[in-house]
Amino acid sequence: MPESSDRPFPPGDYPVVVVGSGPGGLQASYYLRHLGIDHAVISADSSAGGMFRRFPFFQRLLSWTKPYGPVPRDDRFYEWYDWNSLLAEEPASKAIMPGLMDGTSSFPSRPEMELNLATFAERTGLSVRYDCSWEQTRRDGERFVLQTSDGEYRGQVVIFAVGIAEPYKPDTPGFEHVAHYVDTRSPESYAGKRLFIVGKENSGFELATGLLQWAQRIVLCSPRPAKLSVNTHSLLGVRARYIQPVEDQILGGGVFMLNASINRIDRLGNGFRIMCSRSEGGAELAIDADEVIAATGFVCPLRDLADIGVSMFGRSQLPSMTNHWESATAPGVYFAGTIGQGVSGMKKYGLPANSGAVHGARYNARTLVYHVAQKHFNVELPKPMVEPSRLVDTLLEEATRAPELWNQKSYLARSFLLNPSTGILDEGVVPLADFVDTEGPAAVAIAVETDDTGDIHPAVYVREERRPAVETLLSSQAMHDFRTAEHRAQLSSLLSGVTAGAVK
């Protein structure tokens, strides 16, 4: 065990090393400690909060917290109304976010969110070794070795929660001359300017919305049309808060949205000339602008992890992972926080989970830690018995109210093991894709799903012993309350026929 000093977690050997002090790192550390797994947390930052210490640029989040839900704030079901607080077991550390909001919006301000995360760390007594930069990685037998600015950390398991945080610009000629989203200046400095924004995702629309009153003209350009969340029935696409530029474009109000690929960007006097090819028809187009901002996203700052066998993919250079957020190619290396969105899960109807946001990532982190505890440290997690007569009601209660299922639709599920000799055991929240693909013991899982019409309904997955799971969709309900006689009858009938007598 390393010696203690003024700063926590001196370099040394730990069962688990967590890198990062944003929401993912804090949540993982909280549950590691909850299960009694010794670990170190290191962070290159000087305080808690991760990306929220600086962004979003216009200082207002995209994720809601509704202070006045229908249940008390320390009730688990309140989490559905509060997307921004981290999870805790003790009432005093739950639902911190609503208590810090000033009442002007259901979307907290960035400073409120930063304070929320710092308060969580303080109330829960989590320790982080700040100003400690992870620099290099290697293997030494069964251990991973992280070289940092403070020395070497060794761990049997490492959890990287370092965000998708490194600004990315394409290597198309001329992009080296233009600003990235992170370089955006104060809004008034764009007064009267012709602004060209590369990208039609939320960061591009956030800038366009905030600069509408300052810029003379705004062009948003990317190869494909913008998707809107209200059309995709998910958080995929531009959020409702940022669609004012869409309306301005429709009304001819000085906003233009081009579907084009950029061939190069030339300097032109004090401004730029952007040379593009239209996606439809390929016509060449030259647009002059005073300012260009590349809202072209971020990549994972995974440094040299490829050298220890971590494979990566995609525009964001996400690691390839299992359904438990473990590197698919370097076992023992895990990823918490927004990087978790690299695990697609079921992705039904093309809808992604909310793993890139706190309200999804916090459940992923808890599930990840439970998995790490069982797989690497032989921790037995409690699996409470459920009375057979209560199973149907419990499943429907979960489908109606469980924040895990509503925040991570078709991604996380509540699972119950069905064993005729030992009875019904509550397995807790599990990754749905893992449940349906594991030919394990007989079990039933329930998830909440949205289909292509926007209809929200429960989906039940029944797995007979060593057989693939079978899907059954239950009907939707106007008020999203599935605790009806019709749902009970449907589910009872389904379970009584296939569960080897565990459910009467």
Place this chain on the structure above:
Amino acid sequence: MALSPQELVDTLAGLSLFADLSRPQLEQVAHKMTEESYPVGQRILRQGFTGTGFYVILDGEVAVRIDGDERARLQKGDFFGEMSILLGEPPVADVVTTRQLHVLHLGGPELEGFLRDHPPIMYRMLKTVAMRLRNASQLRS
């Protein structure tokens, strides 16, 4: 392997499904579809499950299995998932990764619009489906 956006477009240009597209059209395809990665042993399509997607293999390999019996292997440049989307029915086969898989994915509800926007892809897809039908007929006869 993480491809840069330019490398991804270069890769797409080399796949027969996208062989007739111009560079701007390839860039649009690369932006419309999502890159995904799956470990060995995971089902991508699940027999009898709703809400499936369309996939084009960039790297890796999958097995097509019906009731556990393997019927085919698919590799780089092959695609799957279109039949169940076009018919509006759950897949009749499991598609399971046999090597780590890197794919481009399109949600089922987007496939029709995607094919209407890109008739050359529709034509190439039709040719492949016709070949599959012919091969299936030959196997039966």
